Amino acid sequence: MVTIAGHVYIIPKHIFASVGDPTKYLTDKPVGTGPFTLTRYQADLAVFDKNPNYWQANQVKVNEVRFPEYKDNSTMQLALPKGDIDWAGYFSPTLQQDFVAKDPAHFHLYMDAVNLYSICPNQKDPLVGGQAGLPVRLALSSAIDRNAIAAQATAGLEPPGSMTGLVLPTAKDWLDPQFSGLPMTADVAAAQRYLTDAGFTKGPDGIYQKNGKRLSLTLRSVDTYSDWNAAAKLIADQAKAVGIEIKNVTVGEDNYYTLRTNGKYDYQLMLCGMVGGPTPYYLYNQYLNSAQIGQGKFNFVGWNDSKTDGYLTQYASTTDPTAQKQAIMGIQKVFVQNQPYIPLWTGADYDEYSTKNFTGWPDQNNPYSSGSPNTAPDIEMVILHLQPV
The missing domain is CATH 3.10.105.10 (Dipeptide-binding Protein; Domain 3)
Structure with a gap:
């Protein structure tokens, strides 16, 4: 059900009924009912803030989600252990050495x-x-x-x-x-x-x-x-x-x-x-x-x-x-x-995450999601499970 429902997008008829081909419709005022709304967008960063009108807003514990853009895996590999980001999903043959081993108490790798x-x-x-x-x-x-x-x-x-x-x-x-x-x-x-x-x-x-x-x-x-x-x-x-x-x-x-x-x-x-x-x-x-x-x-x-x-x-x-x-x-x-x-x-959906700032990530003991930030609707499921430290 998650696989099916998570890829069926509900859109408001009063807006989209008159726009013609919805795949070609562009607007600077995106419409959505999800837990976050887009508040800033630039070439190398997208920022989403908690939506106060979300139907379960009191259960959303993450106030802001930032999506920085990295030009390749090598730059992301440097950012993750430095703490610049909390979550990533990339393959590297040296993930254990370059990430997990640097802080085994907080740095984790989950592959579903x-x-x-x-x-x-x-x-x-x-x-x-x-x-x-x-x-x-x-x-x-x-x-x-x-x-x-x-x-x-x-x-x-x-x-x-x-x-x-x-x-x-x-x-x-x-x-x-x-x-x-x-x-x-x-x-x-x-x-x-x-x-x-x-x-x-x-x-x-x-x-x-x-x-x-x-x-x-x-x-x-x-x-x-x-x-x-x-x-x-x-x-x-x-x-x-x-x-x-x-x-x-x-x-x-x-x-x-x-x-x-x-x-x-x-x-x-x-x-x-x-x-x-x-x-x-x-x-x-x-x-x-x-x-x-x-x-x-x-x-x-x-x-x-x-x-x-x-x-x-x-x-x-x-x-x-x-x-x-x-x-x-x-x-x-x-x-x-x-x-x-x-x-x-x-093949696995790669999920590298840090528990320094948030807990509630999926893992082998609680595999409620693939965990990958590259996969929908899993990305929303994971964020809604997170709790600030």
Whole structure:
């Protein structure tokens, strides 16, 4: 409910009924009924003060919220331990040393697993897509050492991804027990068996081939995403160890998202982030539902499977928790057996905070929110929980 209601914005009809396209409407007198109102805005700072007309104003204990702008993570990393800010949400491989260790009593790091980073195989590609590409997808998935990739890409701050497509440990209550022990390290023998059973033979250069064509794949990433590119290099090394060649290619961020959403499927493999939700249904439905195939939609790999769609329909058509869990377990089986996406590591919403000035932050013992200041509606939820010291 929080996920749905938190992204439905209520606007006053007497103002917006006559403005035309609301996405193009600009005003210097913003309207809102929330706990804070904008009182100052400049290029490097936005200031919000407590709204005295808020319906629960007496329960709001924070009088002012200041949002300074930092040009990059490095300047924010300096500001946080100095006490210039109380709260941030950024990735750095040295968060423990550069932040937490400087004042362990007050400086804290909370990471709620909400995303899944994966290799996304184009299901329309003849080599990696559909039923024909299944042996290659399974071989590549088996070739991957997820522990090593998570350690390399996230400095060990985030856990390896599950082959079920579940965001773990957040979704642990939905995990089918038969998949609780899936391997996180590479299984070279299994990877090579998938290929040889499909008619591939190893060439003189150590790379498998079939019908005179080497098993050479192209993996796209974003040129400025250092964690993705570190993972891509390791994936190429691990794939080569089993006889699969992967060529890494980077593109600009804008080009990457155009490639992902234009519905043309002009790629073979690419790295991608998959956003979760309150239950596994939200991730599965966005990225596996055949109704989500096409320009501007989320099933950008083009996975089209009647079993998957059937389980999604089963979940959505009932409120019975047992039936919903059966549906999610059914999708897990499809995911493990087919690897429509090849999970790598579980992504977190980063939340760095100080308890010097405020308490009430979410943590492992009270995970009422992801905690990230970059996520709505979580940012408001957190501020409403805070108490001045």
